[in-house]
Amino acid sequence: MSQVGNSSASRDIAYVMHGYTDHEAHKVQGPHILQGGKGIYVYDDTGKEFIEGMAGLWCTSLGYGEERLIDVATQQLRKLAYSHLFAGKSHDPAIDLAERLIEMAPVPMSKVFFNNSGSEGNDTVVKLVWYYNNAVGRPEKKKIISRIKGYHGVTVASASLTGLPNNHRDFDLPIAGILHTSCPHYYRFGQAGESEEDFATRCAAELESMILEEGPETVAAFIAEPVMGAGGVIVPPKTYFEKIQAVLKKHDILFIADEVICGFGRTGSMWGCETYGLKPDMITCAKALSSAYLPISAVLINEKVSDAVVKNSGKIGTLGHGYTYMGHPVSAAVALETLKIYEERDIMSHIGAIAPAMQKRLQSYADHPLVGEVRGVGLVGAVELVADKATKDSFEPAGKVGAFLVDRAKEHGLILRKIADAIAFSPPLIISSKELDSVFDRFDQALEDTVAFAAGL
Ligand SMILES: Cc1ncc(COP(=O)(O)O)c(C=O)c1O
Numbered sequence: 001m002s003q004v005g006n007s008s009a010s011r012d013i014a015y016v017m018h019g020y021t022d023h024e025a026h027k028v029q030g031p032h033i034l035q036g037g038k039g040i041y042v043y044d045d046t047g048k049e050f051i052e053g054m055a056g057l058w059c060t061s062l063g064y065g066e067e068r069l070i071d072v073a074t075q076q077l078r079k080l081a082y083s084h085l086f087a088g089k090s091h092d093p094a095i096d097l098a099e100r101l102i103e104m105a106p107v108p109m110s111k112v113f114f115n116n117s118g119s120e121g122n123d124t125v126v127k128l129v130w131y132y133n134n135a136v137g138r139p140e141k142k143k144i145i146s147r148i149k150g151y152h153g154v155t156v157a158s159a160s161l162t163g164l165p166n167n168h169r170d171f172d173l174p175i176a177g178i179l180h181t182s183c184p185h186y187y188r189f190g191q192a193g194e195s196e197e198d199f200a201t202r203c204a205a206e207l208e209s210m211i212l213e214e215g216p217e218t219v220a221a222f223i224a225e226p227v228m229g230a231g232g233v234i235v236p237p238k239t240y241f242e243k244i245q246a247v248l249k250k251h252d253i254l255f256i257a258d259e260v261i262c263g264f265g266r267t268g269s270m271w272g273c274e275t276y277g278l279k280p281d282m283i284t285c286a287k288a289l290s291s292a293y294l295p296i297s298a299v300l301i302n303e304k305v306s307d308a309v310v311k312n313s314g315k316i317g318t319l320g321h322g323y324t325y326m327g328h329p330v331s332a333a334v335a336l337e338t339l340k341i342y343e344e345r346d347i348m349s350h351i352g353a354i355a356p357a358m359q360k361r362l363q364s365y366a367d368h369p370l371v372g373e374v375r376g377v378g379l380v381g382a383v384e385l386v387a388d389k390a391t392k393d394s395f396e397p398a399g400k401v402g403a404f405l406v407d408r409a410k411e412h413g414l415i416l417r418k419i420a421d422a423i424a425f426s427p428p429l430i431i432s433s434k435e436l437d438s439v440f441d442r443f444d445q446a447l448e449d450t451v452a453f454a455a456g457l
Contacts (some may be wrong), residue, residue, distance in 0.1 A: 008033050008045065019154075032410075037064025040428045040435050042415070053409070053416045053439050055428045058229055058261045058380070059292035061338075061347075063428040068341060069293045069334050076333035085114065085327050093332035100339055101298055106271040107279050110303040111310075114296065114327035118260035119153025121284040121297035122223070125256050126157040127321055128282065129221045132254075132305050135312035143214055145207065145222045145253075148183040149231030152223060152258055152284075161223055164231065179214065182206045183228075186237045187373040187384070187392070196237040204243035208251075216251035221281075226272025229261040232422045233382035235375050241276045254281040254305070260297070261380070264288035264342065265351050265429050268378030275377065281305055288429070291338045296331035347429055355379055357433055361440045362425070368447065370401075370454055379429055385421040385450070395421055401454050408449040414442035 004014040012031040017023070036043040040063050042052050055061060062069070076093065083091045098112040113128070115121045126144060133141045144161065146152060152161035159167045160174030163183070168174055182203045183189060190199040211219050222244070228234035248255050257280035262272025265288065269275045273283065282305060286297035301309070313319040325331075341347070355378045362381045365371045372386030385402060387395045395401040402418030409416045409423075417424045427439060 039063045039065065040431050048413070050410065050413050050415045051435065051439055051442065052428060053414050053443075054424060054426050056292055057287070058266070058426045059287035061264060061266075061288035061429040062291040062341060063430050066291065066293070066341070069291060069337055072333050072337040073294065073330050076330045080329050083329055084322075084324060086322050091327075091329050091332075093329045093336060094327035097298075097327070097332045097336045097339075100336060101285075101300060104270065104339070105283065105300050106273040108302065109283070109300040111301045111306040113299040113301065114332070115286075115299065115323055116295045116297060116325050116328070116331075117153070118258075118284060118286040118297055119155040119158040120323065121260070121286055121299050122152045122158035122161060122258065123155050124299050124321065125221075125223070125282055125284055126161070128299070128301065128305060128309060129254060129256075131312065131319070131321075132308050133220050135308040135315075138217070140218055141220045143177045143179060143219045145179045145181050145210060145219060147224060147228070148180045149185070149228055149234065150180070150183075150223070150225060150258075151228065151230035152225075153260075179210060181210050181222075183231070183234065184236050184240050185228075185232070185234045187375070190237075197239045200237045200240040200243050203237075203240060204247050207244060208247045211247065211251050211253070216253070219251065219253050221254040221256055222248050223256040223258055224278075225258045225260070226262045226276050226278060227267055227377060227380060229380070229424075229426075230419065232384070232419045233375060233380055233424050233426075235377050236276060241278055245279065256280055257283045259283050259285045260287055261426075264339075265347055266378055266380050266426070268351055268355050270348060289338065290331060290335040293338070294328070294331040294334045295325075296328065296335050351379055351429055354431065354433055354436060358425070358427075358436055361436070365447070370447070370451060376425070379427060379431070381425045382419070382422040383425075385423065385454075387454075395454070395457070401450060401457070404453050405446050405450040408446035409443060412442040412445045414439060414446065416443070416446075 004010055009030045013027055033045040034042050035045050040051055042050050101112050102109050113124050115124055130142055146161040146163055148163040150163040152158045160178040163180040184203050186196050186199050257273050257278050259272055263285035267275040281302045283300040290296045359376055362374050362376050365383050366374045370385050371383055372392050373384045375382055387393045398420045402421040406416050406418045
């Protein structure tokens with residue numbers, strides 16, 4: 001047996017299996033251990049300060065050290081640390097949060113099903129879609145269509161919905177009955193001479209061809225993020241969702257909006273559905289729902305689906321689905337307080353005031369020789385690095401230059417994330433304009449370092 005050192009790093013390497021990590025490389029590189037956070041800043045075990053340019057994983061919307069959330073969690077822990085929602089049991093935090101979400105929903109919604117993560121939320125969605133179609137006497141209508149590069153999580157069903165090869169490879173996924181249609185990334189998949197609107201028309205036509213080929217009577221639902229996040233911050237082309245929704249309506253297919261990243265302000269409206277005119281039957285939300293202070297997600301379900309689910313549970317005696325920690329009272333209390341803070345501090349006005357500056361600063365990189373495309377909306381965006389601006393050729397191997405830039409950004413005190421060679425930005429929603437300037441000043445330095453690196457490749 002090898003000797004494990006006393007340091008946190010060596011114990012991490014010895015004992016922790018990380019998500020999304022090359023564990024062989026990790027043995028050499030070791031972990032980056034964070035120990036504190038305040039506002040938009042986090043601090044590592046050497047005391048170095050970083051701007052959290054990704055709000056963790058697109059989630060710490062209110063930043064770190066928000067005392068109101070800490071107080072509410074502490075009070076709820078003292079009052080009722082745990083209770084569940086099975087067999088009709090309930091508690092006020094879950095009831096209040098469900099009511100608040102129904103009030104806030106971008107389209108009329110009827111009921112809320114709580115889960116602990118985005119992945120669990122989307123697994124709930126898949127099961128409700130199946131349960132619903134059995135309830136309404138259409139047992140053959142079960143297939144679900146998602147999109148290439150869509151990200152919906154990592155549990156067995158949600159990883160199947162996810163349209164990224166790394167989430168399928170060697171996991172024997174996707175499961176049967178889940179299909180992936182075209183990715184609506186105009187810069188990458190638009191054809192020569194094709195306008196953005198024409199590209200959107202083609203994406204909708206490709207979706208319809210898939211539905212017709214499978215048989216509309218077998219296709220139950222379509223799921224989409226308003227803006228694709230982990231697939232590379234892909235903003236939908238103009239007219240895309242209106243054309244997609246027309247196809248879904250024509251073939252009586254449920255529409256699911258995955259608002260796990262977009263929900264609660266990220267795209268400049270409270271919901272991505274509002275930014276892009278989506279009218280979904282179900283919505284999954286998580287992340288900024290509790291500012292990530294505690295795990296919680298929610299599936300909002302419209303009347304059409306929830307009525308059928310309620311009736312069927314009466315007919316067969318139960319809705320046989322639920323999680324021990326669904327709507328956990330402490331998480332629900334924190335989420336409710338998060339939503340109160342958004343309202344009281346008028347977070348939407350703050351985002352409205354600051355987002356144009358973020359998008360303008362991002363756009364300023366469009367002419368940079370290493371940058372192929374800049375994309376974004378609200379307080380989310382990406383800069384895609386390319387080897388050749390004219391041909392849009394990517395660097396080889398994919399991700400190497402992006403990884404270098406993200407490493408340099410870290411050196412300069414900025415945490416960002418690379419998605420292949422797209423560099424994503426998703427700062428805490430509370431970021432001030434001065435702090436936003438610091439994000440880009442640090443990024444400028446990292447980009448400059450990367451120019452020299454890329455030239456040497
Ligand atoms: C759009 C979207 N859906 C679902 C998920 C999965 O959420 P979780 O990691 O909480 O399971 C994510 C995570 O990033 C996401 O971005």
